[in-house]
Amino acid sequence: MAVKDFSLPDLGEGLTESELVSWKVSVGDSVHLNQIIAEVETAKALVELPAPYDGRVSRLYVEPGVTVAVGEPLVAFEVAGAEPEEAPAPAPDDRSDAPEPTLVGYGARPDATTRPARRARPGLARPEPAEPAAVAAPAPTPVAVAERPLATPPVRRLARERGIDLGAVTGTGARGLITRQDLDAVASAAPAASGGSERLPASAASTAPARGEVRIPIKGVRKATAEAMVRSAFTAPQATVFLTVDVTATSELVERLRARTADDEARPGLLAVVAKALCLAIRRTPEVNSRWDDAAQEIVQSGAVHLGIAAATPRGLLVPVVRDADLLPLADLAGAVRTLAETARAGRTAPAELSGGTITITNVGVFGVDAGTPIVTPGEAAILALGAVRRQPWEHDGGIALRDVLTLALSFDHRIVDGQQASRLLADVGRILNDPASVLALV
Template sequence: MIKVFKLPDLGEGLTESEIVAWLVAPGDEVTLNQHIADVETAKAVVELPSPFAGVVSVLHQPAGVVVHVGEPIVSFDIGGGAEPTSTAPTDTTAGAAAPAEQREANLVGYGPAVERGGHPQRRARAGGAESVPAPATSTTAAPVPAVTPAAVSTDQPAVAPVPVPLAERPRSTPPVRALARDLGIDLTTVTGTGKDGLITRDDVRAHITESVPTPAVHGEPVSPTAVPPTAAPATSRGDDVRETRSPIKSLRKLTAAAMVQSAFTAPHVTEFLTIDVTPTVELLDSLRTDRQFEGAGIGILTVVAKALCLAVGRTPSVNTRWDEPAGEIVQFHHVNLGIAAATPRGLLVPNIVDADRLDLRGLAAALAELTTAARSGTTTPAALSGGTITITNIGVFGIDAGTPILNPGEAAILAMGAIRSRPWEYRGEVALRKVLTLSLSFDHRLVDGEQGSRFLADIGTILADPARVLTMV
């Protein structure tokens, strides 16, 4: 029996995903929930598990293709005969038993109910798996027309699609595949030096250095031949590459749409505050030598995050959301603190849930975990939703100030610039002090100028004199 698996809804209302890599090929035997592919949504790369145990029959889509939810992506031969086409209960008064209980498949942990024959059953659903009879005569398949979830019925024969021939599958991890994709490297051309031929990040970098290097992209050197397979040919004169075109998709596409919506929906106001943060820098120096905080990794971002959480308690309007359809203002009574992170895939804003309940050590640990996941490409879609207010640290790039755009659905975003040694008025004299500029953008529908100014001033007060926290709580 052939089971067709359609791209499921991966959550967050996303309608399409890119197949990053197949980890199986036609003829491979798979087990239930086995990791069969890496799929990139607009927010994260996720592992796609198999909804069946059986043999891979056909891969309907090659790697690198953007697939819409509900489109077939892989077929499995699970053995056995044809299933009943009707799931309606029979008349129990005639002595017939009701059909076995069924469960809908979800992304991870399908947990299907088992019928009397021991085979999983599943209710047909959009983006899920569907049963079709196996071809009875020929192994030569004809092209299958595009279908929508509503256009397929389990009681109608389906024409088997044309198999997609694939090269031998390279072994690597999702972060390595993401790096190779960003650099335009075909992993089938890379020799793996890891265990059992596993391709590592060093293998990808070593492959790049075999060609003449060009300026770095996202901190990684790129060879002139490292053009993504989907990119249009570059227009060049001699060896001078004039331009390269690549499709707008995945994270970049979502980020662009979100920023445009935010910029032209929420009336932005940005305020700036430059402060002497020498006391905070001295506090951090003392914590690094304190055995109680040894290895805690508390830095300036940790302190700014804590100061923001404390200031939210005094100006709650910055921690709200404008619900246009409901005609309501949503006031959050918790702080899910978003941290803007630059990654090889683009801008991500994962958040720390209930950041206002964490102390400095807890915030430092949460920030470290968040940063590690973002850089390795393992941030989950769940971690990228539900934020209530955001911090972006542009100071790590040597930038003093900016006008950050609000993360959609949030009322405020704080940008922290670089800490610089500058001449500053201190106790009636000019001294060399550690100076930082904060930039606060807020939605003027939700936050008045007075409220935004007070919120920014509170954060500045804490950073300029950490002891003043005692007067604010």
């Protein structure tokens, strides 16, 4: 049997580190090739890591909740088919000569010369090569670097809810892991430890809600979104145009299409129809489907519409991309939009599916909001927001009638798109939604 380390692979899209969310295996488990062994969170998505070998798990180097750089060892396997070396096994950083397999869905592994050095983690001892002397020297005492308190995601969430600073909690679990019992102990001791001269009665102390600050680490999707929005807002001069439209005809069309479509995945909703209308309108105003290349001092106009669909998820805002959306029939576009949104909310979107968009749609109407001024996604020229559909009195056929009314907002990069172009695109989208038959005038 030979011991082989598996390091965090390059997950692509320029991502250099990931947080280990959970292990799907334990020490001693037998695994087979491509069996899911762990789940990691990058700045863009949750990613499942498959096993690179058939073998037995002999060691887990990293606890859940710890951030790991690409190239750092995650797990060791005992692999059959090779005799163990007589010399002691080297440390993980010294095992990079033999290449590991490139797994399905991963990018190329970094060169041994460019692999980042492993950073010390709280409570995790690095394996050291044995001394060559006749009598083995005692193993050095592991040094814990106070970079981040060691706790599982559920415990971190509970600490946030209770307003407890994990940095001030002493963990009683393995390797200093902070447990739920540790948080309970801190919460029960808080009133007695307060320095005020007045103390709450025991009954009040046990029922009073936590009123302290809640500190939430800026990382993962939230960090990536914040950086992207700041870069967009302070790099591209942005403007927004609005249009309120009677979409009663589109609402009726959606109902008819849904009634005639047996496949739930292909049943179009309003978002899919708006997406189709946007793709058609881009034919007359291709300038909105562009990006600004500052290095080349060029505006790059895309020949295809790769449509980003903004999706609110428990991890933050994600924008998965429907490739070649302009070539898809409405039913296929509806299925693609629904699948990408559901995958994003489940945290299963691959990093590659979150890049390469040319224009984005965001649906703020699902939150009951009538309109907004969305920020353009970096690398794009425009973003379209659709608000809630309201049943309200509206002018119709020379009179007043109850109609379905929707407000659209188009934010655009004013370096690439001028007001006339933005207004024409928005008017075309509105015309299609007001009268779906008007599509014939655009094709």
